[in-house]
Amino acid sequence: MKRRIWRALAASLVLVCAAALAGCGGGSGSATKVKVGEVTRSIFYAPQYVALEKGFFKEEGLDVELQTTPGGDKTMTALLSGAIDVALVGSETSIYVYQQGSEDPVINFGQVTQTDGTFLMARNEGGEFDWDQLKGSVFLGQRKGGMPQMAGEFTLKTKGIDPHADLELIQNIDFANIASAYASGTGEYVQLFEPQASIFEKEGRGKVVASFGVESGNLPYTVFMTKQSYIDNHEATVQKFTNALYKAQQWVDANSPEDIADAIMPYFKDSDRDIVISSVKRYKEQGSFATDPIVDEAEWNNLLDVMEQAGELQERVAPDKIVNNSFAEKAKQAK
Numbered sequence: 001m002k003r004r005i006w007r008a009l010a011a012s013l014v015l016v017c018a019a020a021l022a023g024c025g026g027g028s029g030s031a032t033k034v035k036v037g038e039v040t041r042s043i044f045y046a047p048q049y050v051a052l053e054k055g056f057f058k059e060e061g062l063d064v065e066l067q068t069t070p071g072g073d074k075t076m077t078a079l080l081s082g083a084i085d086v087a088l089v090g091s092e093t094s095i096y097v098y099q100q101g102s103e104d105p106v107i108n109f110g111q112v113t114q115t116d117g118t119f120l121m122a123r124n125e126g127g128e129f130d131w132d133q134l135k136g137s138v139f140l141g142q143r144k145g146g147m148p149q150m151a152g153e154f155t156l157k158t159k160g161i162d163p164h165a166d167l168e169l170i171q172n173i174d175f176a177n178i179a180s181a182y183a184s185g186t187g188e189y190v191q192l193f194e195p196q197a198s199i200f201e202k203e204g205r206g207k208v209v210a211s212f213g214v215e216s217g218n219l220p221y222t223v224f225m226t227k228q229s230y231i232d233n234h235e236a237t238v239q240k241f242t243n244a245l246y247k248a249q250q251w252v253d254a255n256s257p258e259d260i261a262d263a264i265m266p267y268f269k270d271s272d273r274d275i276v277i278s279s280v281k282r283y284k285e286q287g288s289f290a291t292d293p294i295v296d297e298a299e300w301n302n303l304l305d306v307m308e309q310a311g312e313l314q315e316r317v318a319p320d321k322i323v324n325n326s327f328a329e330k331a332k333q334a335k
Contacts, residue, residue: 088223
């Protein structure tokens with residue numbers, strides 16, 4: 001009888017200890033869930049996948065649930081409706097929301113990429129490339145109003161090319177179908193993200209002749225953002241999220257393209273490892289990956305210049321209206 005009593009007590013103690021451990025953070029049930037929506041699945045967002053795969057979010061006590069919501073409009077709709085807590089999307093989308101007079105503005109708090117991520121590919125490139133070669137050509141561009149297209153047009157204008165008068169600009173093809181349209185023969189030149197640029201080079205479909213990221217300069221291209229109301233109610237969570245992002249950015253900055261590729265391969269299971277390495281290398285060499293989450297004023301002003309020239313800016317929005325760098329600054333201090 002006594003043995004049965006002791007066994008029952010021992011079993012009870014085990015259950016109590018297990019519950020206590022879970023309550024103290026020993027189990028995943030104690031982690032704070034954060035729903036993140038990325039505008040697309042892209043090697044361009046390597047620091048995000050590193051933060052997930054290396055456990056930096058978990059170290060901060062966060063359980064990050066990642067979903068892909070294709071297109072800036074869909075991603076912003078998901079954020080505004082509360083379907084996601086945080087969005088990884090172009091910072092221009094937060095400006096569009098602000099321009100509409102939102103009572104709950106979308107706040108940029110963690111920069112991920114600091115240049116445009118597209119490259120200019122020529123179908124029949126021979127000899128040294130000159131931007132004047134685009135004049136009179138058929139150019140397969142990106143969606144009107146999106147950062148890739150705005151950065152592309154900004155670059156063309158700095159090279160003395162009017163994208164709407166000096167060439168035949170195609171920009172009515174959905175983002176997901178641009179690569180297949182080019183592969184089927186549309187366009188002499190195309191504006192592409194990695195890894196598609198490296199894939200087409202490997203297949204002999206064209207050659208990368210220029211980088212719009214290099215030519216358009218530094219700007220807050222892709223940023224983690226959330227609603228002001230979410231920050232007001234979950235300030236500690238936003239800080240932990242930014243801490244994890246900064247750890248990932250430092251890791252990406254310190255490691256080789258090969259190591260970065262290996263870390264993010266679980267998110268690109270159908271991709272060739274060499275192509276992923278090539279893509280990471282291109283982005284790393286041109287400084288596309290931000291090394292900290294801060295959106296600085298010079299970058300923000302360059303973004304406004306790009307949008308203004310594209311005719312997509314109603315007014316120049318001061319960064320203090322929809323940028324909050326306090327979380328990034330604290331993350332850097334903590335490191």
